Amino acid sequence: MLSADVLxxxxxxxxxxxxxxxxQQGLSVIICEAGADCAQDLRASTFHPPTLxxxxxxxxxxxxxxxxxxxxxxxxxxxxxQQVIEFDLTDISDATRFPFRIQCEQHVMAGMLAKRLxxxxxxxxxxxxxxxxxxxxELGVTVAVxxxxxxxxxxxxxxxxxDGGNSIIRKWLGAEFSGFTYPEKFLCVSTKLExxxxxxxxxxxxxxxxxxxxxxxxxxxxxxxxxxxxxxTESDEKLLSDETRDGIFSRLIGKSDVExxxxxIYRVHQRVAQKFNHGRVFLAGDSxxxxxxxxxxxxxxxxxxxxxxxxxxxxxxxxGHDERLFDLYDRQRRTVTHDFIQRQTIQNKELLEHGADExxxxxxxxxxxxxxDDGQRRSFLLRQSMLESLSDAAAIE
Numbered sequence: 001m002l003s004a005d006v007l008x009x010x011x012x013x014x015x016x017x018x019x020x021x022x023x024q025q026g027l028s029v030i031i032c033e034a035g036a037d038c039a040q041d042l043r044a045s046t047f048h049p050p051t052l053x054x055x056x057x058x059x060x061x062x063x064x065x066x067x068x069x070x071x072x073x074x075x076x077x078x079x080x081x082q083q084v085i086e087f088d089l090t091d092i093s094d095a096t097r098f099p100f101r102i103q104c105e106q107h108v109m110a111g112m113l114a115k116r117l118x119x120x121x122x123x124x125x126x127x128x129x130x131x132x133x134x135x136x137x138e139l140g141v142t143v144a145v146x147x148x149x150x151x152x153x154x155x156x157x158x159x160x161x162x163d164g165g166n167s168i169i170r171k172w173l174g175a176e177f178s179g180f181t182y183p184e185k186f187l188c189v190s191t192k193l194e195x196x197x198x199x200x201x202x203x204x205x206x207x208x209x210x211x212x213x214x215x216x217x218x219x220x221x222x223x224x225x226x227x228x229x230x231x232x233t234e235s236d237e238k239l240l241s242d243e244t245r246d247g248i249f250s251r252l253i254g255k256s257d258v259e260x261x262x263x264x265i266y267r268v269h270q271r272v273a274q275k276f277n278h279g280r281v282f283l284a285g286d287s288x289x290x291x292x293x294x295x296x297x298x299x300x301x302x303x304x305x306x307x308x309x310x311x312x313x314x315x316x317x318x319x320g321h322d323e324r325l326f327d328l329y330d331r332q333r334r335t336v337t338h339d340f341i342q343r344q345t346i347q348n349k350e351l352l353e354h355g356a357d358e359x360x361x362x363x364x365x366x367x368x369x370x371x372x373d374d375g376q377r378r379s380f381l382l383r384q385s386m387l388e389s390l391s392d393a394a395a396i397e
Contacts, residue, residue: 004028004124005317007143007156009131009169011038013106013299014285015162016113018306020058023122025314030154031117032145034130034163038110045105045220046071046205046296048386049089052098054307055109061098063112068104069219074205076367079214083364084201085371092381103204103220106299131168134159136279157321158313159281160306165269167287173278179271182292185230187239189248190223190262198253207294207352209364213251214352216294223261226252227293236265268292276334277326282309289337294348300386305333308393332393340389 004027008019011033019031047055047064055061076085093099117123132151134143143154161169170177195217196202204219216227228248230239238244240263246256269290276283285302312325350363370376382388 001153001155002030002124003155004030005156006030006158006160006313007032007141007154008160008162009143010162010164010285010287011035011110011114011125011127012162012164012285013044013110013113014302014306015160016110016117017054017058017303018160018162018284018310019117019123020060020113020120021307021310022313023117023120024058025310026122027314027317028122029117030124030126030156031114032126032129032131032154034128036128038107038114044293044296044299045103045218045225046300047102047104047109048296048300049092049096049098049100050386050390051300051303052102053096054303056097058113060109060112060116064104064109065102067108067221068102069204069221070100071103071204071219072100073203074101075201075203075207076364077206077208078364079208079210082200085364085367086203087371087377087381087384089381089385091378092385092387095382095387096385101205101296103218105220105222131163133172134169134281136281141280157280157317160309160313161281161283161287162285162302162306163287165286165290167283169281170273170283170287173281173283175278175283176274177271178274179269179290182268182270184232184268185234185239186227186266186268186293187230187244187248188225188227188262188264188266189245189260190225191249191258191260192223193258195224195253198255205296207348209352215252216352230265239263239265272334272337276305276330280321282326282329284309284333288333292349294352295344295384297344297386301337301389304336304386304390304393308333328397332396335396336389336393340383340392344383 006022006029008015008031011031019029023029052061072090073088089099118125130146132144132146134141140157141159145152161167206217208215218225249258250256272289273283276288284305309329312329316322370380
């Protein structure tokens with residue numbers, strides 16, 4: 001039977017950060033992943049300033065910055081009027097060593113960290129190993145893991161469930177996952193066509209309001225990503241068709257038959273687990289909370305979860321299990337999830353999806369006022385960069 005101080009389930013960005021942080025503190029770590037590698041998807045692509053500070057402590061920030069695209073500015077735009085409100089993170093340079101976002105595909109970072117884990121003496125990486133079930137006792141957890149050929153057992157003091165929104169660990173815990181699912185689909189398409197050649201004053205991160213079809217334009221090193229809403233009644237086949245693609249690009253840049261590299265449909269949720277700590281098993285990232293992608297908070301908040309958690313696990317392994325530490329993890333991270341992540345992502349979506357009505361005009365005018373006022377702009381940037389959420393969590397006792 002394999003054994004380690006900590007088992008991390010899931011080798012995405014959240015799981016690999018947790019595993020590397022724990023290994024660097026001297027704990028033995030096993031990370032298991034159901035897939036054959038780190039999933040090659042484009043679901044998340046924005047790294048906020050405090051996340052870059054955490055990655056810097058792990059010694060990987062420079063590699064991600066070198067590979068990714070540095071985005072100190074981002075835009076809220078009106079599609080019909082072509083008005084642009086620009087926010088510049090260099091305005092809060094005194095609050096962070098990284099006053100910018102980095103645009104980088106999440107699987108690139110997860111792959112970088114997985115490689116470091118494979119080379120780390122305290123870590124074991126197990127791909128094609130799916131966590132199946134587990135049993136807890138007073139001293140630890142025994143996890144059954146399915147491989148292509150057998151069922152194996154892993155014995156560990158602690159389990160971090162970073163296995164995504166469909167977390168098998170959360171399901172076995174029976175943890176309530178309350179909230180709602182949006183009554184629409186989100187369609188993401190990507191292209192290597194340079195959109196800056198067609199749209200004036202385009203930066204790497206753009207949130208575009210429109211009464212008919214709001215959208216998000218994000219640049220990562222490999223492609224432009226375009227996120228649009230889609231009617232729930234539309235079939236997946238229709239949404240993934242060339243006809244739908246042509247409609248999106250015709251309305252956006254007046255051009256059809258654009259070559260795309262990914263076409264993906266998402267169902268989007270706003271859900272939070274009722275409790276993040278369950279004895280020696282902990283939920284983090286998408287297994288603990290889901291939110292819409294507007295603002296880039298999902299992956300980042302998951303990394304912030306495990307950054308908080310790994311410090312408490314290291315203390316418990318060294319000094320003996322202390323349930324109070326993990327109750328504190330739950331209070332800190334679940335409170336921030338409710339008070340900031342959920343509320344802000346819902347507000348961000350409302351800003352984009354409402355059209356040419358009085359309420360929307362009022363919201364857009366308010367954004368213009370925030371951008372024009374030094375104090376309001378600073379507060380907004382500290383909030384949107386997630387620096388404020390971390391300080392709020394640290395203040396919870």
